[in-house]
Amino acid sequence: GQNIDQPTEMTATEGAIVQINCTYQTSGFNGLFWYQQHAGEAPTFLSYNVLDGLEEKGRFSSFLSRSKGYSYLLLKELQMKDSASYLCAVRDKDQAGTALIFGKGTTLSVSS
Amino acid sequence: DTGVSQDPRHKITKRGQNVTFRCDPISEHNRLYWYRQTLGQGPEFLTYFQNEAQLEKSRLLSDRFSAERPKGSFSTLEIQRTEQGDSAMYLCASSQGGAGYTFGSGTRLTVV
Numbered sequence: 156g157q158n159i160d161q162p163t164e165m166t167a168t169e170g171a172i173v174q175i176n177c178t179y180q181t182s183g184f185n186g187l188f189w190y191q192q193h194a195g196e197a198p199t200f201l202s203y204n205v206l207d208g209l210e211e212k213g214r215f216s217s218f219l220s221r222s223k224g225y226s227y228l229l230l231k232e233l234q235m236k237d238s239a240s241y242l243c244a245v246r247d248k249d250q251a252g253t254a255l256i257f258g259k260g261t262t263l264s265v266s267s
Numbered sequence: 268d269t270g271v272s273q274d275p276r277h278k279i280t281k282r283g284q285n286v287t288f289r290c291d292p293i294s295e296h297n298r299l300y301w302y303r304q305t306l307g308q309g310p311e312f313l314t315y316f317q318n319e320a321q322l323e324k325s326r327l328l329s330d331r332f333s334a335e336r337p338k339g340s341f342s343t344l345e346i347q348r349t350e351q352g353d354s355a356m357y358l359c360a361s362s363q364g365g366a367g368y369t370f371g372s373g374t375r376l377t378v379v
Binding site (some may be wrong): 159188196197198199200203242244253254255256257258259260 | 298300302307308309310311312315323358362367368369370371372373
């Protein structure tokens with residue numbers, strides 16, 4: 156079956172660094188995505204990993220280990236506006252073509 | 268092009284009624300996806316189109332649900348004989364080839 160696990164909630168303070176982990180078990184793999192979703196809004200794309208290693212984009216970085224079925228999203232210099240849900244999603248090419256399978260999301264609360 | 272548009276933003280309907288939602292994707296995107304999201308959960312895949320062809324439907328999509336993309340541009344999602352369990356945010360997304368999705372703002376359905 157398909158399974159994507161991420162912590163339900165995390166808290167952090169402004170200026171800190173936070174790491175959100177994601178583990179996945181899927182029948183196929185063709186890329187892992189991270190999305191940010193503010194309450195009541197649509198998800199917005201943050202990052203994409205298809206090969207092992209770290210992808211850096213400004214304050215956000217994402218890491219992938221395909222052999223471990225593991226990824227993390229690293230957020231640096233946290234700001235209040237980073238309070239949101241962070242969704243890990245896997246493209247499982249063996250299921251539903253190029254559709255993404257999403258985890259339940261991690262709600263991050265940033266306090267001052 | 269201003270992104271993916273969904274209409275209406277909100278819909279309240281009585282149980283047993285039919286509802287139809289519309290999605291206008293980014294014009295150059297050939298793939299269009301429908302997802303459903305309930306509170307505290309990640310988006311759940313429903314169906315996707317490549318141009319006008321509906322290539323995959325999730326097992327979540329009961330016979331009461333039907334989607335079309337007649338000319339390979341906009342798409343409609345119809346729910347017949349709505350039930351309270353259909354209450355959710357219905358998200359449309361589009362992509363070009365295997366790239367990441369761009370989501371619309373969603374249609375929030377409440378069945379009373």
